[in-house]
Amino acid sequence: xxxxxxxxxxxxxxxxxxxxxxxxxxxxxxxxxxxxxxxxxxxxxxxxxxxxxxxxxxxxxxxxxxxxxxxxxxxxxxxxxxxxxxxxxxxxxxxxxxxxxxxxxxxxxxxxxxxxxxxxxxxxxxxxxxxxxxxxxxxxxxxxxxxxxxxxxxxxxxxxxxxxxxxxxxxxxxxxxxxxxxxxxxxxxxxxxxxxxxxxxxxxxxxxxxxxxxxxxxxxxx
Amino acid sequence: xxxxxxxxxxxxxxxxxxxxxxxxxxxxxxxxxxxxxxxxxxxxxxxxxxxxxxxxxxxxxxxxxxxxxxxxxxxxxxxxxxxxxxxxxxxxxxxxxxxxxxxxxxxxxxxxxxxxxxxxxxxxxxxxxxxxxxxxxxxxxxxxxxxxxxxxxxxxxxxxxxxxxxxxxxxxxxxxxxxxxxxxxxxxxxxxxxxxxxxxxxxxxxxxxxxxxxxxxxxxxxx
Numbered sequence: 001x002x003x004x005x006x007x008x009x010x011x012x013x014x015x016x017x018x019x020x021x022x023x024x025x026x027x028x029x030x031x032x033x034x035x036x037x038x039x040x041x042x043x044x045x046x047x048x049x050x051x052x053x054x055x056x057x058x059x060x061x062x063x064x065x066x067x068x069x070x071x072x073x074x075x076x077x078x079x080x081x082x083x084x085x086x087x088x089x090x091x092x093x094x095x096x097x098x099x100x101x102x103x104x105x106x107x108x109x110x111x112x113x114x115x116x117x118x119x120x121x122x123x124x125x126x127x128x129x130x131x132x133x134x135x136x137x138x139x140x141x142x143x144x145x146x147x148x149x150x151x152x153x154x155x156x157x158x159x160x161x162x163x164x165x166x167x168x169x170x171x172x173x174x175x176x177x178x179x180x181x182x183x184x185x186x187x188x189x190x191x192x193x194x195x196x197x198x199x200x201x202x203x204x205x206x207x208x209x210x211x212x213x214x215x216x217x218x219x220x221x222x
Numbered sequence: 223x224x225x226x227x228x229x230x231x232x233x234x235x236x237x238x239x240x241x242x243x244x245x246x247x248x249x250x251x252x253x254x255x256x257x258x259x260x261x262x263x264x265x266x267x268x269x270x271x272x273x274x275x276x277x278x279x280x281x282x283x284x285x286x287x288x289x290x291x292x293x294x295x296x297x298x299x300x301x302x303x304x305x306x307x308x309x310x311x312x313x314x315x316x317x318x319x320x321x322x323x324x325x326x327x328x329x330x331x332x333x334x335x336x337x338x339x340x341x342x343x344x345x346x347x348x349x350x351x352x353x354x355x356x357x358x359x360x361x362x363x364x365x366x367x368x369x370x371x372x373x374x375x376x377x378x379x380x381x382x383x384x385x386x387x388x389x390x391x392x393x394x395x396x397x398x399x400x401x402x403x404x405x406x407x408x409x410x411x412x413x414x415x416x417x418x419x420x421x422x423x424x425x426x427x428x429x430x431x432x433x434x435x436x437x438x439x440x441x442x443x444x445x
Binding site for chain 1: 291293308323353357416
């Protein structure tokens with residue numbers, strides 16, 4: 001069954017957003033089935049669709065893929081966004097793990113109790129500007145190429161752009177010390193498939209608001 | 223430069239243990255440098271050896287690999303423990319990610335405050351026996367083969383054995399409801415490279431003790 005990939009998740013960013021980005025970057029159209037209630041999740045579980053009872057889940061190529069990293073790796077490899085050999089793949093993996101850690105902090109931020117938010121925001125800013133962004137700034141400056149790895153567009157570039165935009169939503173001047181990343185951001189945003197994804201009407205999801213936080217807590221019993 | 227991979231980490235399991243397992247399963251000898259003091263750690267950072275200022279660090283094939291997943295994927299790919307095609311790789315990735323979630327809980331358990339330990343242990347047991355082990359039990363039962371994916375030893379098998387043994391240390395009868403996994407455990411433990419790793423004198427590390435916990439906290443403590 002050739003069909004389009006079908007994504008199962010809530011109608012929000014969460015762990016599925018990186019997958020939406022990657023499919024969009026690869027120019028792959030996809031469908032979405034949104035989990036809106038606890039019953040929706042229970043049905044997926046009872047039907048045996050979720051290997052570890054968790055989402056994200058992506059139906060593609062006859063598989064019900066779960067676990068974000070597994071899904072991203074599969075899509076990246078399938079659409080030639082995973083480097084040309086094992087060493088490039090290792091580079092990409094390292095960079096993506098870094099942006100995953102950073103975006104993980106941002107993902108949890110809306111779920112923080114109000115009194116912890118200021119401290120968490122300061123930590124996000126500190127990590128972004130002293131641990132993560134300097135690394136990518138240095139890598140790009142070091143080789144002077146347009147893309148992070150192997151002079152070719154890859155998952156690492158998509159993931160970094162996603163991370164940059166997420167940080168900037170919380171910390172608007174997040175890139176102020178990183179001129180090379182500013183250039184990277186402009187360049188990657190202009191790639192046609194990505195440009196399209198960044199426009200209104202695409203399947204890109206909004207930043208998580210209180211309403212979604214409440215819905216997620218309800219569905220997943222948090 | 224001996225040419226062997228060089229692992230830099232604390233002298234204990236933590237996140238590096240899965241890497242030791244994989245290299246051992248692949249029959250690859252490796253060297254280790256142990257982090258014992260904050261100064262050593264700061265020096266590594268200052269020397270630019272750690273991409274994100276974190277360990278594990280594995281130096282191999284001219285690269286300074288960090289991020290456990292990246293390291294394990296590289297080793298799996300290099301030593302043919304990653305399936306024979308993209309779909310098998312996706313299967314292996316899914317299985318490994320599931321076990322990592324479980325092992326992550328075991329990893330942080332020794333660092334929990336004493337009053338939380340009982341609750342955490344109960345959660346580890348619950349997740350192991352109701353979410354994770356049933357999946358692997360079912361997979362093995364369904365295809366009836368010796369290995370999880372593609373009838374060939376892979377990262378998924380090594381990682382599952384590691385997870386089983388770690389959970390058994392905390393809950394000795396955890397496999398009592400899982401006959402397939404019991405058979406799997408015996409079978410994979412008997413593979414020569416793995417059997418060797420399971421013997422005393424190998425580079426396998428013991429369960430975390432107070433000394434290990436104290437070292438980790440001391441080395442990673444911020445100024």
